[in-house]
Amino acid sequence: MDPAKTIPLEGRGDDLLRFGIHGVKSDIIEPHPLQSARRSAKQTQEETKKKILANTYGSAFPMKMEMDRQILAKFQRPPGAVPSSFVGLEAFTGTMEEFGFEDYLNDPRESESYRPVDLHHGMEVRLGLSKGPPCPSFM
Template identity: 80%
Template sequence: MDSQKMIQIEGRSDDPLRFGIHGVKSDIIEPHPLQSAYRSARAREEDMKKKILTNTYGAAFPMKMELDRQILSKFQRPPGAIPSSFVGLEAMTGTLEGFGFEDYLNDPRESESFRPVDMHHGMEVRLGMSRGPPCPSFF
């Protein structure tokens, strides 16, 4: 198509009425100190597993597993009432057998104060036309 006939759609990079005022502190500091320790321990554990798989099965096997993980992490439902479950990704990574906080403290999406995401706004965020907060229905 000609560039003259195309409609340029640009999302706003900041919308304080919709998303609140952006703070720099939230970009630098994590909400809880244990999150950084958990994240680094998990990264070390994954690196160790990749090294073991490389030594056992060869270099192609961890690359194939990473490709499968990327494919399974991209599969998701459109934003709206039904959240994406990522069962294939959970089965592959082994987190399906895990017992997370949502198993005994309830899922935050099941609370009465949770509002489902507007489908149109969710698609705008996914396509990069608008900026928005992370939403559990498509992450």
């Protein structure tokens, strides 16, 4: 049998029963125009901060800070009822001092329509055994 004509049996990302109908529009544009402006402003701010630190302390210092940030971003709880808090990463990057939308509009995980992530599917996605949308509890 020709391998080009076979259907792979691994986990599929287009599972309509589990994930619903996929819309391409949501991949192209963001829900609000200010999100792209905020993200680009944050990226330019981080780049200028790295340049200033490299000019002041040498080029190894921003690399060390990036390595520390990656290490702190790795520690996560298993997907399920308790989401990862990333307190160390928030303290390191200074995002603890930011006032986000969830501080005054409520956290989306606390709403009545929020469904907790399936533990088994979340671990399959994390380990690369299944494809699907990323689970919000460990992102």
